[in-house]
Amino acid sequence: MVGIVELVVSIIIVLVAVALVIWLYFIRQGDAEFEFLVDQRTGLKLDSINSNVAVFSCKVPFVNKGMQDGTIMDCYTRHLLPREQYDGVELASWLAVETRPRNDGYFEALIVPKTTGETLDITLKFTAKDNDIKVALADMVDFSLDIVYQVVARREWYIAKQRMIVVADELIQALNAETTRA
Amino acid sequence: MNMELELIPVKTRILTPKDDIVDTIEKYAKDMIGPDDVVSVAESVVAITQGRITSPEELAPCFLAKVMCRFVPQKGSLSSVYGMQAAMAVEGKWRMAFAMLAGLLAKLIGRNGVFYELAGEQAALIDDVTGTMPPFDKSIVYGPHDPSGVAEAIKARLGCHGAAVADVNDLKRAAVLGVTKGLEPASLSKILIDNPFGNASQRTPIVIIKNYAKALAKANA
Numbered sequence: 001m002v003g004i005v006e007l008v009v010s011i012i013i014v015l016v017a018v019a020l021v022i023w024l025y026f027i028r029q030g031d032a033e034f035e036f037l038v039d040q041r042t043g044l045k046l047d048s049i050n051s052n053v054a055v056f057s058c059k060v061p062f063v064n065k066g067m068q069d070g071t072i073m074d075c076y077t078r079h080l081l082p083r084e085q086y087d088g089v090e091l092a093s094w095l096a097v098e099t100r101p102r103n104d105g106y107f108e109a110l111i112v113p114k115t116t117g118e119t120l121d122i123t124l125k126f127t128a129k130d131n132d133i134k135v136a137l138a139d140m141v142d143f144s145l146d147i148v149y150q151v152v153a154r155r156e157w158y159i160a161k162q163r164m165i166v167v168a169d170e171l172i173q174a175l176n177a178e179t180t181r182a
Numbered sequence: 183m184n185m186e187l188e189l190i191p192v193k194t195r196i197l198t199p200k201d202d203i204v205d206t207i208e209k210y211a212k213d214m215i216g217p218d219d220v221v222s223v224a225e226s227v228v229a230i231t232q233g234r235i236t237s238p239e240e241l242a243p244c245f246l247a248k249v250m251c252r253f254v255p256q257k258g259s260l261s262s263v264y265g266m267q268a269a270m271a272v273e274g275k276w277r278m279a280f281a282m283l284a285g286l287l288a289k290l291i292g293r294n295g296v297f298y299e300l301a302g303e304q305a306a307l308i309d310d311v312t313g314t315m316p317p318f319d320k321s322i323v324y325g326p327h328d329p330s331g332v333a334e335a336i337k338a339r340l341g342c343h344g345a346a347v348a349d350v351n352d353l354k355r356a357a358v359l360g361v362t363k364g365l366e367p368a369s370l371s372k373i374l375i376d377n378p379f380g381n382a383s384q385r386t387p388i389v390i391i392k393n394y395a396k397a398l399a400k401a402n403a
Contacts, residue, residue, distance in 0.1 A: 156248075
């Protein structure tokens with residue numbers, strides 16, 4: 001009877017030890033970890049303008065600072081400009097990876113090797129509701145823009161977001177700089 | 183024999199589970215295919231037309247998948263928890279677990295590849311997320327079902343010398359998964375080694391190997 005108990009205890013100890021070793025292996029192995037560096041984004045640049053539409057863009061770098069390769073399955077912008085905050089423009093926003101430009105708003109799933117990164121091109125298209133974009137942007141307000149991303153790596157997929165602030169003064173400066181140059 | 187063969191990639195639109203691969207070949211390549219030709223088709227496209235796709239959102243990884251994917255090198259499709267779970271769904275999780283254990287033990291004595299030998303065909307054929315072109319870049323694509331049957335169906339419809347379903351990539355790896363009777367997979371693999379299918383965005387999932395039968399007869403003469 002004592003022998004059986006010793007055997008069972010020994011098996012349990014071995015199993016716990018194996019589980020501990022595997023757990024430590026996982027800890028050491030780590031996983032992908034993405035960071036969108038909105039504090040390092042470029043300033044807004046006016047890409048095009050006509051009487052009622054102005055298109056601006058900026059670049060936002062991102063990195064996989066984790067210890068494993070990771071896949072960004074999807075990534076998109078979500079601008080937060082409710083009509084209660086400002087009702088003078090209609091806003092559309094989209095993004096693309098700088099090295100994989102595309103104009104359809106689709107984000108092609110992207111493997112990002114560990115400790116590397118890429119850059120997003122973020123585009124904002126403002127359409128004046130009263131058909132005069134310069135007048136509409138003159139009263140523009142600051143608003144939030146979320147970069148929403150879906151990641152899959154060693155662990156299960158998740159969706160996260162990184163918020164950046166679009167400052168109205170920056171929009172107006174970009175507009176003025178371009179129109180002055182023109 | 184390779185020097186005498188002309189390989190003709192055939193462009194198609196994006197194929198989906200609503201398409202039939204034999205109908206597609208007939209639509210896009212019928213006039214280009216002769217009785218001495220071999221028609222080869224990319225395995226991932228065959229699988230997609232068979233509806234053999236899933237997505238991470240549709241899978242619920244089990245504990246074993248979460249553990250086992252950690253032991254697969256990063257570049258492999260099974261290194262993600264969903265690639266592993268997808269393989270388990272078709273090959274059985276206990277078979278995969280046994281294969282991994284055997285593979286790890288075999289590595290200790292210097293033998294590689296045992297895991298994939300024992301885990302089943304789909305373990306080696308699954309393409310994880312990003313493995314296929316949009317809109318399937320967010321999907322997991324299994325290997326095709328009955329590739330030899332598909333090849334026979336292509337031959338019967340198109341009247342060609344033969345047909346093959348092949349898994350080829352830009353890393354000089356070509357595996358012929360299914361062929362019509364009389365064709366040698368190893369020979370076709372060598373012919374397709376330079377990936378005439380191109381990358382996914384080129385949308386050329388069909389490659390006609392022109393005058394294969396004549397070249398073979400000449401080589402054997």
